Amino acid sequence: MAKKKTTDELPRPGTMQLPPAEVRYADELAALREIDTAPRPAGWQLSPMAVVDFICGTGGERIRPAKGSASTTGPIEITEKFVGPRDILQRCVVTLAGQRGLLLVGEPGTAKSMLGELLAVAISGGGALAVQGTAGTPEDQIRYGWNYAMLLDRGPCEAALVPSPVLTAMRQGRLVRFEEVTRCLPEVQDALISILSERRMMIPELPGDAASVFAAPGFNVIATANLRDRGVSEMSAALKRRFNFETIAPIGDAQREAALVSSAAAASLADGPVPPHVDQSLVQLLVTIFRDLRSGRTDEGWQVNQPSTVMSTAEAVAVASAITREGSFFPSGFDPVSRLPGHLLGVVMKDDAKDRERLLAYWDGPVRRRAEDGGPLWRRLAELRSVLEVS
Numbered sequence: 001m002a003k004k005k006t007t008d009e010l011p012r013p014g015t016m017q018l019p020p021a022e023v024r025y026a027d028e029l030a031a032l033r034e035i036d037t038a039p040r041p042a043g044w045q046l047s048p049m050a051v052v053d054f055i056c057g058t059g060g061e062r063i064r065p066a067k068g069s070a071s072t073t074g075p076i077e078i079t080e081k082f083v084g085p086r087d088i089l090q091r092c093v094v095t096l097a098g099q100r101g102l103l104l105v106g107e108p109g110t111a112k113s114m115l116g117e118l119l120a121v122a123i124s125g126g127g128a129l130a131v132q133g134t135a136g137t138p139e140d141q142i143r144y145g146w147n148y149a150m151l152l153d154r155g156p157c158e159a160a161l162v163p164s165p166v167l168t169a170m171r172q173g174r175l176v177r178f179e180e181v182t183r184c185l186p187e188v189q190d191a192l193i194s195i196l197s198e199r200r201m202m203i204p205e206l207p208g209d210a211a212s213v214f215a216a217p218g219f220n221v222i223a224t225a226n227l228r229d230r231g232v233s234e235m236s237a238a239l240k241r242r243f244n245f246e247t248i249a250p251i252g253d254a255q256r257e258a259a260l261v262s263s264a265a266a267a268s269l270a271d272g273p274v275p276p277h278v279d280q281s282l283v284q285l286l287v288t289i290f291r292d293l294r295s296g297r298t299d300e301g302w303q304v305n306q307p308s309t310v311m312s313t314a315e316a317v318a319v320a321s322a323i324t325r326e327g328s329f330f331p332s333g334f335d336p337v338s339r340l341p342g343h344l345l346g347v348v349m350k351d352d353a354k355d356r357e358r359l360l361a362y363w364d365g366p367v368r369r370r371a372e373d374g375g376p377l378w379r380r381l382a383e384l385r386s387v388l389e390v391s
């Protein structure tokens with residue numbers, strides 16, 4: 001059986017462009033493991049309660065290592081990583097401890113993949129076992145393949161087997177992530193049915209007991225599916241029944257979304273040459289505009305013609321971080337608000353040429369009305385309308 005990786009063997013943060021969650025949150029995970037005395041499902045590294053705390057945070061409260069423990073960290077805050085209802089997380093965790101897989105569905109950019117990774121990290125110690133679903137994903141990615149040179153040389157044997165991430169997760173009793181499962185061909189997706197119901201994979205080419213692999217305790221599947229590309233409608237009923245569905249919605253509260261955009265943008269720039277200063281007026285404007293365009297309605301009750309593009313929180317973070325980066329590279333006379341319309345156009349203009357008109361209509365409606373009501377930043381934005389026009 002392959003050896004499990006421990007956090008001690010992971011690369012150091014400064015050596016990676018995007019460190020995995022087990023590296024970024026190594027201290028929090030270690031602290032939680034130390035104080036976590038609640039019962040754990042077999043094969044889990046943390047109890048269900050500690051998993052939810054890891055992802056939703058402990059509300060600013062610092063946790064202290066147990067007296068007499070060999071801990072090297074002092075009291076530590078468990079940060080909020082997923083902004084959303086705690087009861088969703090509780091249901092996800094309960095599902096993963098049971099006999100069905102977990103399917104996270106929702107619009108793009110609602111943190112489904114992030115949630116999948118965090119759950120895998122908290123429960124299994126890492127999120128690296130993952131399959132990326134595409135129209136070209138072969139069944140090998142779910143079951144196993146062969147090293148053909150070795151297969152010809154030695155015949156079918158364990159050494160010639162190339163296990164899929166799913167098979168490795170079964171053997172090691174870990175969670176495996178299946179990103180965008182609905183993009184795979186239905187017959188490929190259906191390879192999961194027997195794995196999820198029997199918790200066993202047959203490898204008929206191998207002799208004797210090696211021909212069947214039984215999932216070790218702790219194994220389960222976290223899949224994600226995007227409602228925009230290819231929804232869950234093409235998934236077979238048999239496979240749907242093997243998953244508990246959990247819908248992840250955009251962040252409900254404007255202030256929580258603004259706080260997240262600000263902190264996620266700052267975090268994405270933390271390794272850069274200049275300490276990031278994310279302009280708070282910019283974030284407030286950005287989040288208001290994204291929410292108006294996403295929902296088709298402003299807080300004042302005005303109707304908004306929605307663009308066809310998804311105005312996701314993930315995109316808002318990307319815009320806030322791009323404008324902040326620009327300000328750190330070109331600081332002289334930099335006005336973050338003046339950069340907003342150009343970036344917004346980049347987000348909106350993806351699929352439908354009419355989206356430019358929709359954005360202009362938003363400028364001629366809510367932006368202009370707020371400018372007339374005396375908002376100085378909205379006035380500034382209204383003056384920048386020409387940036388949105390075809391040049």
Ligand SMILES: Nc1ncnc2c1ncn2[C@@H]1O[C@H](COP(=O)(O)OP(=O)(O)OP(=O)(O)O)[C@@H](O)[C@H]1O
Pocket residue numbers: 081082083084106107108109110111112113114115224225226250251260264313314315317
């Ligand atoms: N509710 C949320 N809590 C925390 N972060 C969020 C939330 N919603 C969006 N984000 C931000 O969005 C980023 C990207 O999310 P992620 O890629 O996981 O979305 P996704 O739902 O998997 O999107 P897609 O369907 O396009 O794959 C996160 O890293 C985070 O910055």
Ligand SMILES: [Mg+2]
Pocket residue numbers: 112113114179224
């Ligand atoms: Mg995703």
